[in-house]
Amino acid sequence: MFVYADNAATTSISKTALDAMMPYLTDYYGNPSSLYSFGQKAAEALQASRETVAKYLNASPKEIYFTSGGSEADNQAIVSAARLGARKGKKHIISTQFEHHAVLHTLSRLEKEGFEVTLLDPHSDGVIRLEDVEKALREDTCLVTIMFANNEIGTVQPITEIGALCRERKVPFHTDAVQAAGHMPIDVQAMNIDMLSLSGHKFHAPKGVGVLYAKKGIVLTNIIEGGAQERGKRAGTENVAGIVALAAALKESCDHMEENTAKIIPMRDKLFRELAKIPHSKINGSLEHHVPGTVNMCFEGIEGESLLLMLDDQGICASSGSACTSGSLDPSHVLLSIGLPHEVAHGSLRLSIGEYNTMEQIDHIIEVVPKVVAYLRSISPVWDELEKGERPHLI
């Protein structure tokens, strides 16, 4: 059985999105910047997509900028706020320890340019506290950037409250909503959001297309120069087909959000319930504040990459925050930020499911994971010591 359980990494393209984009790959390939009507056909599709995206975020079409994805949107939002701040002598930015690297690396670069960055602690439940944001705010704070939902552990942040606080203190507020868009209701006005990033391929649009929402009045700094596209703020011939697909996929995801969530939650809860029966396992992140589809757990005494390879042999696609899978020597910064010891974080597993998964697939995961964990523990000297009491169990 093949089970794709890595929807937080990327998703399949929906038929709706594919059908919507197809004509712009085949028949209507004109450049939207061209004068002739053939090009204008593409320009019209672009405008219609902008209106759709705006509608589903409760924004104005003029506040929607299409980008190459979530990372570019994050880069542009943060750099723009930093430039605006610097002009007023404000060079302090508040963010969190468990942001996506698109945010963290952009902030590191700004630090080298003389900005001061405060990274808030997400506590052991993976939820940022409003009072921590309040305490960190300063006279010279030029941006608060806090993710809507965490990509690894799926915890949802108090966005509306943080937004209200920022508005009261007149500090621009950006949120990386890559894991939330299409999966949870987003209303930039009601949630007091000034800038928001999203990425199409997380909700069944193709890879390589995203959105930056920037509230009217926020002057964006260009990351890509070279043309008048996106009202002069993002050069480069538009990815028309991708943008059309993104709008169609966002519409579809939002229109079916309630039924999708109703389908996903019982599958997710069954995974949590059954996998938590594995001895010395731990669920990561608050379940109270959680996106529908993400399950993140740690199993003591094993290492994540071997777990993923063995799951792959059983047809299960998942991910892990172990050092070997993070491509560095340290395990995931997200798992460390919620206080997990390295030893435990190495044994993490993320299963992210969507509306295309079935209960039979969930049952397959539930059958396979405990066996693989037991096998890897049987060949692990660490587990041996844990069992003999020579090494204390950490979870």
Next chain:
Amino acid sequence: MALYSDKVMDHFRNPRNVGKLDDADGIGEVGNAKCGDIMRMYIKVDDGIITDVKFNTFGCGSAIATSSMATELIKGKPIEEALDLSNKAVVEALDGLPTHKIHCSVLAEEAVRAAVKDYYDKNGIAYDPELFKESEDPHGESCEN
């Protein structure tokens, strides 16, 4: 997965000599849990020949595969030959490893040496301490104890 060669995947899926030796003559353990890999190697020695070898490993796919390959390469060999086992030989026997996984092969080499040293120590066999000089930490600066 294209990350690893077929040989690595074979040794990962069907590790040779996995387990423990209750009557081991030498036991070597290297790595640490914080870094995400620990190898423990058990050897049985008769007349200077490694007659049996087993391993337990906590770690990624290549950590398990390099441990398995190392045991194959030293089983039945004179102990001096085991000491000559280099991480390069393990990598070659596995048809290569991704660059960031080379440290696993270093751990495998060190696990063998640690087991031999333990055997020498337990049996009062004199050796040149230079033989077991601490090699450079394959993990580099990060992930210290």
